[in-house]
Amino acid sequence: xxxxRIGVYVCHCGLNIAATVECEEVAKRASGLPNVVLSKDxxxxxxxxxxxxxxxxxxxxxxxxxxxxxxxxxxxEQTFRRCVASAGLNPFLxxxxxxxxxxxxxxxxxxxEATEKAFDLxxxxxxxxxxxxxxxxxxxxxxKASLVIGGGVAGIHAALDLADMGFKVYLVERSPTxxxxxxxxxxxxxxxxxxxCILGPKMVxxxxxxxxxxxxxxxxxxxxxxxxxFRVTVVRKPRYVVERECNGCGECAKACPVxxxxxxxxxxxxxxxxYMPFPQAVPAKYTIDRRACIECMxxxxxxxxxxxxxxDLDMREEEIQLEVGTIIVATGYDLYDASRxxxxxxxxxxxxxxxxEFERMxxxxxxxxxxxxxxxxxxxxxxxxxxxCVGSRDEKANIYCSGFCCMYTLKNALLMxxxxxxxxxxxxxxxxxxxxxxxxxxxxxxxxxGIIFLRGRPTEIYEDPKTKNLLISMENISxxxxxxxxxxxxxxxxxxxxPEGSEELARALTIPREMSGFFMEAHAKLKPIxxxxxxxxxxxxxxxxxxxxxxxxxxxxAASRAARIxxxxxxxxxxxxxxxxxxxxxNTKAKCGICTTxxxxxxxxxxxxxxxxxxxxxxxxxxxxxxxxxxNAITQMHFTDAQIxxxxxxxxxxxxxxxxxxxxxxxxxxxxADLAGTSxxxxxxxxxxxxxxxSGRIDRDFVLEAxxxxxxxxxxxxxxxxxxxxxxxxYNAEKRIKPLFSLLxxxxxxxxxxxxxxxxxxxxxxxxxxxxxxxxxxxxxxTDRIRMENEKARPLLDRMLIHLGGGGS
Amino acid sequence: MVWEPxxxxxxxxxxxxxxxxxxxxxxxxxxxLELDRKKCxxxxxxxxxxxxxxIKYSPAEFKGIRAISRxxxxxxxxxxxxxxxxxxxxxxxxxxxxMDGAERIPVVELNVFAQATRKRW
Numbered sequence: 015x016x017x018x019r020i021g022v023y024v025c026h027c028g029l030n031i032a033a034t035v036e037c038e039e040v041a042k043r044a045s046g047l048p049n050v051v052l053s054k055d056x057x058x059x060x061x062x063x064x065x066x067x068x069x070x071x072x073x074x075x076x077x078x079x080x081x082x083x084x085x086x087x088x089x090x091e092q093t094f095r096r097c098v099a100s101a102g103l104n105p106f107l108x109x110x111x112x113x114x115x116x117x118x119x120x121x122x123x124x125x126x127e128a129t130e131k132a133f134d135l136x137x138x139x140x141x142x143x144x145x146x147x148x149x150x151x152x153x154x155x156x157x158k159a160s161l162v163i164g165g166g167v168a169g170i171h172a173a174l175d176l177a178d179m180g181f182k183v184y185l186v187e188r189s190p191t192x193x194x195x196x197x198x199x200x201x202x203x204x205x206x207x208x209x210x211c212i213l214g215p216k217m218v219x220x221x222x223x224x225x226x227x228x229x230x231x232x233x234x235x236x237x238x239x240x241x242x243x244f245r246v247t248v249v250r251k252p253r254y255v256v257e258r259e260c261n262g263c264g265e266c267a268k269a270c271p272v273x274x275x276x277x278x279x280x281x282x283x284x285x286x287x288x289y290m291p292f293p294q295a296v297p298a299k300y301t302i303d304r305r306a307c308i309e310c311m312x313x314x315x316x317x318x319x320x321x322x323x324x325x326d327l328d329m330r331e332e333e334i335q336l337e338v339g340t341i342i343v344a345t346g347y348d349l350y351d352a353s354r355x356x357x358x359x360x361x362x363x364x365x366x367x368x369x370x371e372f373e374r375m376x377x378x379x380x381x382x383x384x385x386x387x388x389x390x391x392x393x394x395x396x397x398x399x400x401x402x403c404v405g406s407r408d409e410k411a412n413i414y415c416s417g418f419c420c421m422y423t424l425k426n427a428l429l430m431x432x433x434x435x436x437x438x439x440x441x442x443x444x445x446x447x448x449x450x451x452x453x454x455x456x457x458x459x460x461x462x463x464g465i466i467f468l469r470g471r472p473t474e475i476y477e478d479p480k481t482k483n484l485l486i487s488m489e490n491i492s493x494x495x496x497x498x499x500x501x502x503x504x505x506x507x508x509x510x511x512x513p514e515g516s517e518e519l520a521r522a523l524t525i526p527r528e529m530s531g532f533f534m535e536a537h538a539k540l541k542p543i544x545x546x547x548x549x550x551x552x553x554x555x556x557x558x559x560x561x562x563x564x565x566x567x568x569x570x571x572a573a574s575r576a577a578r579i580x581x582x583x584x585x586x587x588x589x590x591x592x593x594x595x596x597x598x599x600x601n602t603k604a605k606c607g608i609c610t611t612x613x614x615x616x617x618x619x620x621x622x623x624x625x626x627x628x629x630x631x632x633x634x635x636x637x638x639x640x641x642x643x644x645x646n647a648i649t650q651m652h653f654t655d656a657q658i659x660x661x662x663x664x665x666x667x668x669x670x671x672x673x674x675x676x677x678x679x680x681x682x683x684x685x686x687a688d689l690a691g692t693s694x695x696x697x698x699x700x701x702x703x704x705x706x707x708x709s710g711r712i713d714r715d716f717v718l719e720a721x722x723x724x725x726x727x728x729x730x731x732x733x734x735x736x737x738x739x740x741x742x743x744x745y746n747a748e749k750r751i752k753p754l755f756s757l758l759x760x761x762x763x764x765x766x767x768x769x770x771x772x773x774x775x776x777x778x779x780x781x782x783x784x785x786x787x788x789x790x791x792x793x794x795x796x797t798d799r800i801r802m803e804n805e806k807a808r809p810l811l812d813r814m815l816i817h818l819g820g821g822g823s
Numbered sequence: 824m825v826w827e828p829x830x831x832x833x834x835x836x837x838x839x840x841x842x843x844x845x846x847x848x849x850x851x852x853x854x855x856l857e858l859d860r861k862k863c864x865x866x867x868x869x870x871x872x873x874x875x876x877x878i879k880y881s882p883a884e885f886k887g888i889r890a891i892s893r894x895x896x897x898x899x900x901x902x903x904x905x906x907x908x909x910x911x912x913x914x915x916x917x918x919x920x921x922m923d924g925a926e927r928i929p930v931v932e933l934n935v936f937a938q939a940t941r942k943r944w
Contacts, residue, residue, distance in 0.1 A: 122868025271929035272904045275849060282831065282850040287904070306904045308874035312935035361829050371831070381851045390848055 015232060018049040018144050020078040022136060023068060025059035025084035028116055034118040034125050035132045041085065043133050047140045059084050066093070069101040078103065083111035083136045086688045087705070088680070099674055104148035105651055106589070111139035115691030116642030116703055120782075121458040127699035134665055134702055141664035145657045149589040155338035156242035156465035158580045159187065163234055163519070166194020167562055168554025169344030170216050171569030172576075176342075177225035179577050184336050185220060185760035186248055187230045188515075191295035192217055194346055198278060198370060200377040202562055203425040204456035210294055210379075217296040230297060233334070233515075237341070237522045240631040242585050246336040250549055252329035254302035255288070259324035262290065262298035266313035266325065274306045276381070280371045282382025288313045288325075293379070302327070338547050340576035343533060344569065345519065347510035347555040350405035350412070358506060359403065363477040364389040364633060365484060366504045367423060376429050386430065388503055390482035395502035399486060403473055409446060414530050416509035418561040420447045423507045424460045431463050439465045440499065442472055442488060446472050450563075468492075468499070475504060475715070481604040510559035523550055524741055525613050532558045534737070538775075543571045546739045547634070548587070551575050584608030590635035590707065592651045594618070596625035609639035609648060612710075614683035636740035637711030641750065646817065653706055655713070659818060662720050665702040671800040674701040674788050677716060679709045682733035685775025695782045700726070700790035708732065710743025714750055721763055722811040724804045726792045729784070731771045744772060762806040764792055765800075834900035845898050847905060855921040858896070862917035865894030869909035871916065877902035878909060906930055908916035908937050921941045 024041040037055040045053035071566035087110040095105035113132040114179035121128040162173045165187030173185045199209035236247040270286035279293040287306035316327045360366045365388045378384040400423045406416035448457045472488040486499045512531035520527050525545040527532045536544040553568035600606040607620040617632035637650035678684040709732025720728045732744040755765045773780045834847045845856040870880035877899045884892045907920040907928035
């Protein structure tokens, strides 16, 4: 390898950095570091002149490594990579030192320590840069076809947009028809358009589009492959009616003797065992529900009388294979099961309904032909109360706000007012949330129409056993008084929750879900449509509760994100992947295969007697395998052992016992540290952070090496369980790091000097408190005791870490 | 009273005196299947005929040679689809099927019978 010639650029970021950190001093001191041939400071490195300066220096001074000490790599790493690439340098020979979010912004009142820390961060970057290797982006071909999972309003729009662009689209829907929840609704807010009248034509467009293959009554079972090259196994459930043959005449249903509750009508009305969920269903084909069918053959005869033979009771489940380049997840939502809140009596009291049931009732094509009637006496209620936030904003159910319930409750209240002007209508609410275009006006209209708004969450609902009226007891928050309200009907507005099967789908697609169970996007701000797995996109309520316009825009957004990949015909993958050194791999001699079990993506294969092999296109670059390899045969590119160890050494070169070394995962804990900076939270300056892609990359050796080098404290942290961007990296990290707590005392090191913590990118406060706590522990232990402990542990650690080499100890 | 919420449209089974009633109460329609246990002798023909195997037949129990219980039938509300097949085969007219209060048997009205029944008779 050629001798590194490193250029260091310290950015002032106007006064963002320079107000706290002595940038000139940092640049001056950095020029004395090994292999640094050039060190400068400049007002704005990311500006055109700043970037031009780097380009010029690369050519004039023959730089082969570039370091910019400025903001977070999550902010401008790509910018500077492009900059060095345009000067002919491999983009992976660039490294960033984060001295803004991690330093100047969070230590504003400690300029001396901040400058010291900034220099340490630069030193760590220089140390890593000396071990950087040029990497080539990996190019893979892309299949120009897309799979859309879910045929609700979001999925329909994603499919139509992609099909119009000329891509082949497979639209998979698990129920017999597309349309989703929107097809069930009566009117849509705030314009009060008829829901099926605006959705119906779109559904027909899907059925008739030459580029769309519609697979209803089907489910995704398996997904293999990677961006551009997914192989998807779809199960076609038997509908016992041959789609080609059926013309939707409906004679079969007339002949069917079995009546069961219709799911489409939320169980208020009935359907036959052979059924079409609703008249506008697409495809307009019948389906036999074999759980209800008594095999009387009435439908078969009726179909024959029509001169057709569409019914085939011997139909079997069928698996089909699809080859697609991208996948769009539009699986939507389910409504929270209101019967789980016992106090409201849903499912027990006759006249307590859920919102979708109300929608079906007030719908002119619904089971009651648009009549709102009580279950107990089939009479129009004289008073009706809507209750919002059922199962949302509730510690006992879901803490999130379900978003669109306020609006649909207002809409239903207005429809009720329109249909029955004499009915007294109450809305019992916690807060009214009406933030989008035309929504506040709609709320105003509801107030003007005489709907009574009472603020407070009902504590309990009782039923009068004689009249079947309902007595709501609540605290009116506006007056502070407890009150009772008697109404003849109650309609609950349940939260939207992730639909059944989300977990299996998440596993098949290897995409993470949030604590709420909805799918998680790759970046909350800048990649709201992309899932963590490349080539998979989210739209509509699959990603969190959403109303119709938002779902439609996301559907189109997902289509454009997917088209961006497919239009090019090939795609580049970041080469921060794992690589197995076949010389070192144990699997050649003994049966090992540990890496194959650790990889969350199944990207590693280890055949018996052969070295393990990483499928680079499938590898997401978490580094879990590298950390868990017992032979240290696996390297993660750009996060190699040598690079991280060099960072550890650089961070702990001076006064190590006064420092906290933190290993933070890129997605959550590093994000929280960044957020603490942007929020200008102040915390102690002792911490030095090493960024890894996933906590799964953090090798036990890194922690021990830090202690061998005399670190005062070590922090290992990653995403909360269930939130890992690499599915299971943090579980593996916990499994690996936890045993250290019992090992450390045996080495003579106080176990409180190691912390293992999990927090999300939003929990900057948690991070700040953690650092404060750790700094306190550090002071309580005192440098003398730490030094003593380290002295005692060193001989043992030296022996344990012999494979890392001397490392200058 | 059972304090368990029921699914909308699920069949609820209850015993009133000597009658067992299976009721499905939809907002727009009410179905009832009633068994008069005084008339039922436990022949089990309905259990054989039921296309959904929703009727469980229990033979008489003996202690020595003394019968301690009569043979009887029972319904499974999870499996029953209220088609009325059992009503048509009951030789003792112990079963009644009602829709919105009026006596009606769907399979008779549409003149279709389950394959299971056709094969036997």
